[in-house]
Amino acid sequence: MYQKTLFRGSLNNSGNLHDILDLYGDHVDYFGKGIVKKRYIERDKFIFYKRWPIVNFSLKSGINIQAMHEKDIWLLTYNINYLTQNPVRREQSSGEAITTIEVKKINSRFIIINEKQNVIRREKSLY
Secondary structure (H helix, E strand, C coil): CHHHHHHHHHHCCCCCHHHHHCCEEEEEEECCCCEEEHHHHHHHHHHHHHHCCEEEEEECCCCEEEECCCCCEEEEEEEEEEEEEECCCCEEEEEEEEEEEEEEEECCEEEEEEEEEEEEEEEEEEC
């Protein structure tokens, strides 16, 4: 069930910050920036979607789920293909990335507590 929520909310995101932020905990180890508050994530996502108003992700691999030693924490790893576009600037960026997310079950919800991404292929162009 979390895989479907993750796919809808994170991979297929429409730039709806409320839906995206709902997936995150109050404090997240975020893209190598260390532990940040949700407000930081909100600003980062806002800037990203302002630069890239059209965002499409597709799952390239299955989602590998590994239980961690700490109770109620799972590590999810998956590959995505992405395409981001800015029609005003007529720019686009596409490529492939490996995403690693740690989720924690709190009550009946899973929240993201750690997110990392490694871009393994990137192409930028005008269209």
